[in-house]
Amino acid sequence: MRLAHHLAVASEWIRGDCVEATEFPDLTQRYSVMAVPKTVVNERVSFEGALPETQFVDNVLRAVEGEGDAG
Amino acid sequence: MAILTDKDREGVTEELKKLTGPVKLVVFGSQLGSEYSIETERLVREVAECSDKVAVEVYNLHIDREKATTYGIERVPAVVVEGAKDYGIRFFGIPMGYEFTNLIDGMLVAASGESKLSAETLQRLSGLDKPVHIQVFTTPT
Numbered sequence: 001m002r003l004a005h006h007l008a009v010a011s012e013w014i015r016g017d018c019v020e021a022t023e024f025p026d027l028t029q030r031y032s033v034m035a036v037p038k039t040v041v042n043e044r045v046s047f048e049g050a051l052p053e054t055q056f057v058d059n060v061l062r063a064v065e066g067e068g069d070a071g
Numbered sequence: 072m073a074i075l076t077d078k079d080r081e082g083v084t085e086e087l088k089k090l091t092g093p094v095k096l097v098v099f100g101s102q103l104g105s106e107y108s109i110e111t112e113r114l115v116r117e118v119a120e121c122s123d124k125v126a127v128e129v130y131n132l133h134i135d136r137e138k139a140t141t142y143g144i145e146r147v148p149a150v151v152v153e154g155a156k157d158y159g160i161r162f163f164g165i166p167m168g169y170e171f172t173n174l175i176d177g178m179l180v181a182a183s184g185e186s187k188l189s190a191e192t193l194q195r196l197s198g199l200d201k202p203v204h205i206q207v208f209t210t211p212t
Contacts, residue, residue: 003188004205004207006187006188007186007203009154009160011199012158012159013199013201014159014199015143015159016161016205017161017206018170018209020162020163020164020165023165027208036208037207037209038208039207041205042203054192060203064201064203
């Protein structure tokens, strides 16, 4: 299953995009996608590889923690 | 020419029997109908033919601006998978290969409205109060 999509269903705050990298070179360049899967959360946190659920959620929450604090 | 083989259709038909409610696939293409947009629309229509619970809507990013804004679509091809409501499931680019499996899974989870996440994860998510945008980059193979 695609965790991002399950997270989107679980929380009204979450949107999960699955992006076909080769069709969007502008995005792969912007986020320096060198290997797939690569996940980018709120433009702040990114990680490569398919992580298990707990670690995936760790990264998602890390991206929003402290948002708005000191810019 | 069809994208899905007869065998693919059989498999998809079988999987979509698990749909517990209606699903809408909202496709956004481009004005000039790029190859990817045309293929994406074709693929989505073929999937929808496999179940009477699946509806398809097709829009053009440049013409249907209001719809694109509502769904937050800025690039195409894009597919929104909606269940009882728009949960925030998006595909950008044609969902083929490995992503095809995820498209079907996305339809099942949108139809049910219930994720298959652990109770612990759901608990951790319950404290969210800010928008989260997750982008997962993949390739078809």
